[in-house]
Amino acid sequence: MPKRVIPLLLLSTVGCANPNVTPEPPSAMGPALRPPLAAPTPLSPGSSPDFDNPRIHEIVGAVSAERVERDVRRLVGFGTRHTLSDTVSNTRGIGAARRWLFGEFERMSAQCGGCLEVMYVSDIVPGESGGRVPVDVQVVNPIAIQRGRLHGDHYVLMTAHYDSRVTDPNDSASDAPGANDNASGVAGVLEVARVLSRYPTDVSIVYAPLAGEEQGLHGGRILTAYAEDNGWSIIGVLNNDVIGNTTGVTGIVDNTTVRVFAPGLPPTLEREELQRLLSAGGELDVPSRQLARRVVRIADTYLPTLDALMIYRLDRFGRGGDHSPFFNQGFTAVRITETHEDYRRQHQDVRIEDGVEYGDVPDVMDFGYLATVAGLNAAVIASLGWAPPAPEEVSISGAVLPSTTLRWSAVDAPDLLGYRLYWRRPTEPAWTQSRWLGDVTEFTLENVVIDNYFFGLAAVDRDGNESLVVFPNQ
Numbered sequence: 001m002p003k004r005v006i007p008l009l010l011l012s013t014v015g016c017a018n019p020n021v022t023p024e025p026p027s028a029m030g031p032a033l034r035p036p037l038a039a040p041t042p043l044s045p046g047s048s049p050d051f052d053n054p055r056i057h058e059i060v061g062a063v064s065a066e067r068v069e070r071d072v073r074r075l076v077g078f079g080t081r082h083t084l085s086d087t088v089s090n091t092r093g094i095g096a097a098r099r100w101l102f103g104e105f106e107r108m109s110a111q112c113g114g115c116l117e118v119m120y121v122s123d124i125v126p127g128e129s130g131g132r133v134p135v136d137v138q139v140v141n142p143i144a145i146q147r148g149r150l151h152g153d154h155y156v157l158m159t160a161h162y163d164s165r166v167t168d169p170n171d172s173a174s175d176a177p178g179a180n181d182n183a184s185g186v187a188g189v190l191e192v193a194r195v196l197s198r199y200p201t202d203v204s205i206v207y208a209p210l211a212g213e214e215q216g217l218h219g220g221r222i223l224t225a226y227a228e229d230n231g232w233s234i235i236g237v238l239n240n241d242v243i244g245n246t247t248g249v250t251g252i253v254d255n256t257t258v259r260v261f262a263p264g265l266p267p268t269l270e271r272e273e274l275q276r277l278l279s280a281g282g283e284l285d286v287p288s289r290q291l292a293r294r295v296v297r298i299a300d301t302y303l304p305t306l307d308a309l310m311i312y313r314l315d316r317f318g319r320g321g322d323h324s325p326f327f328n329q330g331f332t333a334v335r336i337t338e339t340h341e342d343y344r345r346q347h348q349d350v351r352i353e354d355g356v357e358y359g360d361v362p363d364v365m366d367f368g369y370l371a372t373v374a375g376l377n378a379a380v381i382a383s384l385g386w387a388p389p390a391p392e393e394v395s396i397s398g399a400v401l402p403s404t405t406l407r408w409s410a411v412d413a414p415d416l417l418g419y420r421l422y423w424r425r426p427t428e429p430a431w432t433q434s435r436w437l438g439d440v441t442e443f444t445l446e447n448v449v450i451d452n453y454f455f456g457l458a459a460v461d462r463d464g465n466e467s468l469v470v471f472p473n474q
Ligand SMILES: [Zn+2]
Pocket: 161, 181, 182, 213, 241, 242
């Protein structure tokens, strides 16, 4: 749904990069966070719960442009974060950067009574002469896990690569500030962790800066393997990469939209599953698309100055990101990226050529916009972090009948209130109609013909928190 365009000046006064800013010491937590609101009053099973949650408005409001700017400048201060750069120095190179990230998570954990499990998830990537990893290198992801209270084996991940590069992908020595690509995404991860770690969640949240992306998505692949080895049931991965710039290469300035790249059919589908999905028209309704629809709905509900634009593609044309390894293994994953990129500011040696400035430096970023996109992530993760598990074994019937019937198995969650049915015309991008069903496991929607709509089902808890929508027969 299109939104009022907010004049750029209004927003950019908050986040405009100020080259005179004095960096704070790394241990500072920035502006103080207020104590969280108490949980809302539970509803009776008969009443339809409200999707709009006051605590999520509070979470969005707690995200700070000042803190994300400080984090971006701190990361740029390591000179280069190239995956094959120095690992010994405490001031320059990827080793210093990853130890700083680890330390930031530990500091946050100390503020929430040890609520974060901070660890390195790493592996050796073997060298290959002529490739982007010419010698063996240890790719190290410093991650933090916020363990869920009710469904600890279900996970929502926020990922962002923290490595950087210049024009030559194998140049590990030159300054590679990587401010927007992708200190922006990492600052988003840190800020969301800082805010959400003060709110206990029902499912587990993983905050994951990743290395090795520019050398071939290695950090994403290593964390995907770790998730598989540990049996994580992943609700969704939000991969943030390039989220802090509002001036496009064409000169367009837009701080009111963000893209959500939502891939279609997963390559892991068996032929039989694929045929069933295709015959039901389900190729538009795979889980990654349901996650993207949730991002759009969250933006509509909680971020009045931001529209999330669904892009039905794995990624930008011919390019990749760390959500791909997850998606390629069958996990639900999307990529969040600014709408208008400036390619003179990506993967470039810092220089001036024919009067044109090149290089990924922080002074041209829009930190107010970056904080808004971080707020969107925080709201999506909170909304999924408190939601019950999605319904399973959802079947649908109604061929040659005037009405449509759904059946499903009951969701096992102590705070479950019931289920909400969604439907829409097949060419509509998002769910347009819904009905509260209460705590049942079967429902017939009278006089709505199955052939003419797509249907979906979500589980809802007593506070109105809602699972992702499930397309039947998947
Ligand atoms: Zn990137």
